Amino acid sequence: MKGGRHGESTRTPPAGLQASATATAYARRMGEFDLITRYFKRPAVRSPLGVGDDCALLAPAPGMQLAVSCDMLVEGRHFLSTVDPARLGHKALAVNLSDLAACGAKPLAFTLALALPGVDEPWLEGFSRGLFALADAHGCEVVGGDTTRGPLNICITVFGEVPAGAALLRSGARAGDDIWVSGTLGDARLALEAFRGTVALPAEAFESARARMEQPTPRVALGLALRGIASSAVDVSDGLIGDLGHILASSGVGATLDADAATALIAVEAPSLSTEILRTCALSGGDDYELVFTAAPSARDAVTQAGAGSATRVTRIGRIEAAAGLRIVDAAGAPVSQRFGSFDHFV
Ligand code: ADP
Ligand code: MG
Numbered sequence: 001m002k003g004g005r006h007g008e009s010t011r012t013p014p015a016g017l018q019a020s021a022t023a024t025a026y027a028r029r030m031g032e033f034d035l036i037t038r039y040f041k042r043p044a045v046r047s048p049l050g051v052g053d054d055c056a057l058l059a060p061a062p063g064m065q066l067a068v069s070c071d072m073l074v075e076g077r078h079f080l081s082t083v084d085p086a087r088l089g090h091k092a093l094a095v096n097l098s099d100l101a102a103c104g105a106k107p108l109a110f111t112l113a114l115a116l117p118g119v120d121e122p123w124l125e126g127f128s129r130g131l132f133a134l135a136d137a138h139g140c141e142v143v144g145g146d147t148t149r150g151p152l153n154i155c156i157t158v159f160g161e162v163p164a165g166a167a168l169l170r171s172g173a174r175a176g177d178d179i180w181v182s183g184t185l186g187d188a189r190l191a192l193e194a195f196r197g198t199v200a201l202p203a204e205a206f207e208s209a210r211a212r213m214e215q216p217t218p219r220v221a222l223g224l225a226l227r228g229i230a231s232s233a234v235d236v237s238d239g240l241i242g243d244l245g246h247i248l249a250s251s252g253v254g255a256t257l258d259a260d261a262a263t264a265l266i267a268v269e270a271p272s273l274s275t276e277i278l279r280t281c282a283l284s285g286g287d288d289y290e291l292v293f294t295a296a297p298s299a300r301d302a303v304t305q306a307g308a309g310s311a312t313r314v315t316r317i318g319r320i321e322a323a324a325g326l327r328i329v330d331a332a333g334a335p336v337s338q339r340f341g342s343f344d345h346f347v
Helices: 021-029 032-040 085-103 121-137 187-196 203-214 220-225 240-251 259-263 275-284 297-309
Strands: 064-074 106-116 141-149 153-163 178-182 232-235 254-258 291-295 314-321 325-329
Touching: 032 121, 032 141, 064 085, 085 106, 085 121, 085 153, 085 203, 085 220, 085 232, 106 220, 121 141, 178 297, 187 203, 187 275, 220 297, 232 240, 240 254, 240 275, 240 291, 240 325, 254 259, 259 275, 259 314, 291 297, 297 314
Parallel strands: 106 141, 254 325
Antiparallel strands: 064 153, 106 153, 178 291, 178 314, 232 291, 254 314
């Protein structure tokens, strides 16, 4: 980082913290640059210049556009302080890769800005292991970042490439298009509610829902396969209804959504829960990191093949219409009267 606010070196803990165990360990064990070198500096392979200089250099292939996205994870808001650090490392990158997937972009590189309360080596080892396992699986290399002392906060900026003009946008949905969603919905919210104690899940169901919440799967391969097929796409981070709403607003269209088809996509077995709770989790749960996308009915076979080719389940859950607004119906086509919210940090 640039010099500290009071000019203190980040190698020595600030005066007020000298007595604390964490600060003493911090001074004894390692400073900012040792920490970066040990846990986050890796040779850049695809980028001309990675970690270690003032800037990284990226070289997208000729004819490609850079797709850039940034997501921040804040302790207590986006993750529980008890989460396994390897899972947190995975999730911090996964939520960013999910944005690239939603644009049909191929991951290239990322930067990592970290605020850490102190140097906790077991935590750093786990976090970097989870982070780089996912990075390596997607050929996405770290090229820079920033490290500072502060409340635990993780901010990743990801860079991808997409042929000029081929990015999947929120604005391309047309009346008559089908609405599709990838994978499963609602499990992450079920896990969160189980943590909060508002629902009870059998132990096995809780563990698999918790894995979905803590280690989402970014649908990168599906996003790439949908280029030229999907008319619009968005990833589901704040809940299906809210994120589909972004497509409707950007495209100037409305839709009818089949609540039962969406609710059937909950993966965990939770037979004791009411339809109302299950619908809430599936339709407005959030943290799913699936893709919701639209495509013309003539593209149904192509969408099915894109799903099969990327080993990703794809399910049709509704239809885009010219009339503005979102109409939520059950499997029989009857309106669902239940009200659904969408996640918003400020309301
Ligand atoms: P500057 O002062 O020029 O911003 P820094 O001293 O903060 O640079 O960082 C030194 C180098 O280490 C830079 O190349 C930066 O991108 C990289 N870096 C810093 N923190 C991290 C991190 N958490 N992960 C990866 N690279 C990092
Ligand atoms: Mg510099």
